[in-house]
Amino acid sequence: MLLMGVSITAISQNTNNSKFKQLKDELATPNVYRNAAGAPGPEYYQQKADYIMKITLDDEKQTIHGEETITYTNNSPDPLSYLWLQLDQNIRKPNSEGQLANTSTIEDISNSWEMKRMLNRAEFEGGFNIEKVTDAAGNAIDYAVVGTMMRIDLKKDLLKGGKYTFKINWWYNINNRMEIGGRSGYEYFEEDENYLYTIAQFFPRMCVYNDVEGWQNKQFLGSGEFTLPFGDYDVQITVPEDHIVAGTGVLQNATKVLTKEQQERWKKAQNETETPIFIVTAEEAKEAEKTKKTASKTWHYKAENVRDFAFASSRKFIWDAMKVEQESEDVMAMSYYPKEGMPLWDRYSTRVVAQTLKSYTKFTFDYPYPVAISVHANSIGMEYPMICFNGGRPNADGTYSERTKYGMMSVIIHEVGHNYFPMIINSDERQWTWMDEGLNTFLQYLCEQEWQRNYPSRRGPAHLIVDYMKGDKNFITPIMTNSESIRQFGNNAYGKPATALNILRETILGRDNFDYAFKEYANRWKFKHPTPADFFRTMEDASGVDLDWFWRGWFYTTDHVDIGIENVQWFQINTHNPEVELAFQKETDAMRNKNISTIRNEEEIKQTENEKNPFLNDKYIVADPYQVTDEAKQEYQNFLDGLSNEQKEMLKVGYNFYQVDFENKGGLVMPILVEFHFTDDTKEMIKLPAEIWRYNEQKASKVFMFEKEVKAVALDPYLETADCELYDNNWPRKTIPSRFDLFKQNQE
Amino acid sequence: MKKILTLFVLFVAFNGFSHKYYVAIANMEYNEKDQQIDVFLKATAHDFQHLMEMTFKERMDLDTVSQNKKYSSFIESYLKENFIVTSLDQPASFEYIGMEVTERLNIFFYFSFKEVLNPKKIKIASKFLFDFFKDQQNIVHYKYGEQTKSVTLVPALSVAEIKFD
Numbered sequence: 001m002l003l004m005g006v007s008i009t010a011i012s013q014n015t016n017n018s019k020f021k022q023l024k025d026e027l028a029t030p031n032v033y034r035n036a037a038g039a040p041g042p043e044y045y046q047q048k049a050d051y052i053m054k055i056t057l058d059d060e061k062q063t064i065h066g067e068e069t070i071t072y073t074n075n076s077p078d079p080l081s082y083l084w085l086q087l088d089q090n091i092r093k094p095n096s097e098g099q100l101a102n103t104s105t106i107e108d109i110s111n112s113w114e115m116k117r118m119l120n121r122a123e124f125e126g127g128f129n130i131e132k133v134t135d136a137a138g139n140a141i142d143y144a145v146v147g148t149m150m151r152i153d154l155k156k157d158l159l160k161g162g163k164y165t166f167k168i169n170w171w172y173n174i175n176n177r178m179e180i181g182g183r184s185g186y187e188y189f190e191e192d193e194n195y196l197y198t199i200a201q202f203f204p205r206m207c208v209y210n211d212v213e214g215w216q217n218k219q220f221l222g223s224g225e226f227t228l229p230f231g232d233y234d235v236q237i238t239v240p241e242d243h244i245v246a247g248t249g250v251l252q253n254a255t256k257v258l259t260k261e262q263q264e265r266w267k268k269a270q271n272e273t274e275t276p277i278f279i280v281t282a283e284e285a286k287e288a289e290k291t292k293k294t295a296s297k298t299w300h301y302k303a304e305n306v307r308d309f310a311f312a313s314s315r316k317f318i319w320d321a322m323k324v325e326q327e328s329e330d331v332m333a334m335s336y337y338p339k340e341g342m343p344l345w346d347r348y349s350t351r352v353v354a355q356t357l358k359s360y361t362k363f364t365f366d367y368p369y370p371v372a373i374s375v376h377a378n379s380i381g382m383e384y385p386m387i388c389f390n391g392g393r394p395n396a397d398g399t400y401s402e403r404t405k406y407g408m409m410s411v412i413i414h415e416v417g418h419n420y421f422p423m424i425i426n427s428d429e430r431q432w433t434w435m436d437e438g439l440n441t442f443l444q445y446l447c448e449q450e451w452q453r454n455y456p457s458r459r460g461p462a463h464l465i466v467d468y469m470k471g472d473k474n475f476i477t478p479i480m481t482n483s484e485s486i487r488q489f490g491n492n493a494y495g496k497p498a499t500a501l502n503i504l505r506e507t508i509l510g511r512d513n514f515d516y517a518f519k520e521y522a523n524r525w526k527f528k529h530p531t532p533a534d535f536f537r538t539m540e541d542a543s544g545v546d547l548d549w550f551w552r553g554w555f556y557t558t559d560h561v562d563i564g565i566e567n568v569q570w571f572q573i574n575t576h577n578p579e580v581e582l583a584f585q586k587e588t589d590a591m592r593n594k595n596i597s598t599i600r601n602e603e604e605i606k607q608t609e610n611e612k613n614p615f616l617n618d619k620y621i622v623a624d625p626y627q628v629t630d631e632a633k634q635e636y637q638n639f640l641d642g643l644s645n646e647q648k649e650m651l652k653v654g655y656n657f658y659q660v661d662f663e664n665k666g667g668l669v670m671p672i673l674v675e676f677h678f679t680d681d682t683k684e685m686i687k688l689p690a691e692i693w694r695y696n697e698q699k700a701s702k703v704f705m706f707e708k709e710v711k712a713v714a715l716d717p718y719l720e721t722a723d724c725e726l727y728d729n730n731w732p733r734k735t736i737p738s739r740f741d742l743f744k745q746n747q748e
Numbered sequence: 749m750k751k752i753l754t755l756f757v758l759f760v761a762f763n764g765f766s767h768k769y770y771v772a773i774a775n776m777e778y779n780e781k782d783q784q785i786d787v788f789l790k791a792t793a794h795d796f797q798h799l800m801e802m803t804f805k806e807r808m809d810l811d812t813v814s815q816n817k818k819y820s821s822f823i824e825s826y827l828k829e830n831f832i833v834t835s836l837d838q839p840a841s842f843e844y845i846g847m848e849v850t851e852r853l854n855i856f857f858y859f860s861f862k863e864v865l866n867p868k869k870i871k872i873a874s875k876f877l878f879d880f881f882k883d884q885q886n887i888v889h890y891k892y893g894e895q896t897k898s899v900t901l902v903p904a905l906s907v908a909e910i911k912f913d
């Protein structure tokens with residue numbers, strides 16, 4: 001075979017800058033922990049951290065105290081001489097790095113809200129107070145606090161397979177979430193003088209240690225969320241007697257904390273799959289709001305194989321629940337909300353939780369935990385294992401806008417969905433926000449569409465990301481950017497990766513092949529710690545399609561899609577039949593513009609010399625140049641005699657050939673989706689794979705052959721590729737009314 | 749020199765979602781026929797609701813604000829003051845057309861700029877929402893003929909020029 005023509009763009013500047021260059025340099029070399037197929041390797045390991053905790057919530061002072069026993073198991077081959085823990089509450093210590101690392105100018109605080117927030121933050125004495133750190137026997141051990149992290153110094157290395165047990169006593173002031181913000185904290189209800197606590201990141205938690213990062217060593221600055229090892233939790237929470245507590249895991253002592261009636265309702269709810277059953281009714285909650293009991297009660301929760309623990313506590317809680325049936329174990333979908341959440345929360349929350357489990361399960365695996373809880377906490381959306389805190393509050397008079405309703409349902413789907421990514425498929429949020437937010441937002445979109453036809457999803461469909469992607473590149477970062485360095489967080493870590501996956505599913509791989517590969521990824525990394533490379537590799541390995549160009553373009557660059565049709569040329573086969581060709585010649589000559597001299601001469605020159613004297617006309621000058629002569633007919637017959645039967649057939653059909661010239665102006669290489677509209681009003685869609693750009697990334701031409709005649713050509717007519725400019729997507733060009741034009745028309 | 753900070757201390761609780769995405773996008777297009785620049789500006793409805801609530805110190809229903817004279821004239825003058833187009837150092841005249849709130853939690857504003865001296869070379873100054881969110885970014889796309897150019901405005905740099913040759 002003769003190899004000719006070397007890619008020109010690909011080797012400019014002596015290095016390979018091709019958009020189709022494989023990702024060998026970007027992805028870590030496969031090894032015994034993570035293999036080349038994107039699966040855990042034969043020596044994959046992960047650490048384990050088990051917790052036994054006694055927690056006391058002080059409703060008088062809004063403080064929380066804990067006595068915590070951690071048993072840490074080293075499953076790695078490495079001896080560990082120290083252990084690291086997360087002290088995420090320390091971000092609220094005055095002058096924490098999280099606060100210092102944020103820039104500010106005087107303009108930032110010259111509005112009242114920012115000013116108040118800043119003053120409140122500066123005054124608030126947040127962060128952990130570590131009372132004592134001891135070994136299992138109660139002897140003090142050495143430790144050091146470094147910002148939002150804490151190091152335990154071991155006297156003796158912890159070897160492979162070894163366990164180490166130690167204890168920490170701590171307390172902290174709970175932040176007023178509504179005044180100084182935060183993923184957890186309390187909301188105060190002035191009207192009935194009650195608090196609603198949503199408590200999370202509330203105890204010193206073990207950091208992840210793995211084959212990729214060693215100890216997770218990125219301080220908590222506020223954006224990059226959490227990454228934690230799996231373990232079992234045994235937690236006793238002491239709260240005022242009239243509080244209701246919702247927590248990660250299964251309640252162990254229902255008979256001690258619930259009334260007889262409530263226990264009955266709980267049993268009933270476990271058999272109900274259509275309508276949520278109230279376990280604590282609105283009337284009971286309203287009654288509790290008034291009692292303000294000072295005696296306490298302890299709620300005992302246990303959770304297995306989770307990466308974290310969170311809980312909510314309040315007098316104000318109404319609680320409803322119902323069962324979701326699965327092929328494996330059934331799950332209880334539940335909601336806790338104050339009366340301020342009615343009439344939205346009682347109507348939708350638990351039902352939306354149930355729908356989320358059903359949709360997500362289809363694309364991943366059966367939900368493996370016994371409960372899924374949605375707690376109403378105003379102005380927020382935040383996820384923890386089995387429990388999440390969600391906003392969406394109706395007006396005080398019980399009315400609510402459509403936006404509030406959809407906002408509430410979307411946030412519940414999103415936060416419950418986080419159970420899959422990153423609570424179970426436990427990626428490192430502090431490194432890669434997109435691995436959980438992007439994948440979760442993608443499934444959120446699929447779930448929303450199953451909940452209600454044409455649900456107004458904010459993210460997912462390709463055309464919704466266009467405005468972001470065509471923006472000024474100085475203010476955009478690639479998806480593959482560390483969580484703390486992302487600009488435009490929402491578009492970058494949520495919208496763009498979700499859109500990329502949707503395009504992969506709808507256009508590049510197709511639904512079946514995508515779903516197979518995605519499910520494979522979910523199952524391979526269920527209860528494990530995947531990295532971006534594991535995701536990229538699994539998607540390629542399981543789908544059988546090399547997607548390096550797609551990851552490179554969508555995840556490693558800020559290029560956008562802008563492909564246009566630059567020209568369309570129409571060709572037909574020369575039939576050699578003088579009757580056809582001469583008639584065609586006559587037609588095209590008539591269409592051709594005559595130049596000005598010719599037009600004037602027709603008038604002005606009354607008679608030329610040869611018109612005067614026919615003798616001057618030989619065989620080349622005839623009266624009718626379009627007349628079919630016997631000579632031409634004979635020539636045609638000779639031509640036909642020389643043709644094979646196949647060639648004759650082709651001539652008879654009369655194919656039309658169209659050469660379409662495409663131009664890639666945006667940079668991001670994508671498949672070309674081109675639809676031909678024929679004169680008989682039928683249409684045909686043809687998909688050219690992205691590899692059409694592999695030799696020339698800017699221009700591509702392609703000849704299409706049809707029996708029918710084409711009257712129009714459209715590029716990406718179903719808005720599949722996030723093409724940023726649509727004016728050049730049609731031949732002949734078509735003016736597309738903008739949103740502005742449509743709005744103005746409707747006004748008139 | 750010491751500068752005096754003007755403070756307006758309000759006691760209205762912040763009701764918006766504490767989301768992390770403060771982005772508004774203006775799509776501008778030169779309208780050859782009417783010789784004006786047509787704009788539609790998209791923002792997160794919550795952010796704008798916050799601005800309205802901080803301004804009027806009351807809870808606000810965005811779906812009905814355009815029916816209220818006081819609110820809609822505020823919106824018009826807010827946009828006029830915070831989204832300015834100049835050409836050859838001459839401010840273009842601002843014409844407000846209307847607004848709409850969508851189910852996708854977005855708010856859209858529609859307006860035009862007339863008397864743009866040279867539409868191929870304009871300056872855009874936008875401080876839209878900058879007083880309220882220090883992380884606000886205002887993306888501007890301007891389409892002239894078949895070309896589109898984009899700039900992003902942030903509090904530290906709230907003016908940019910777009911030029912076509």
Ligand SMILES: [Zn+2]
Pocket residue numbers: 414418437440
């Ligand atoms: Zn999320």
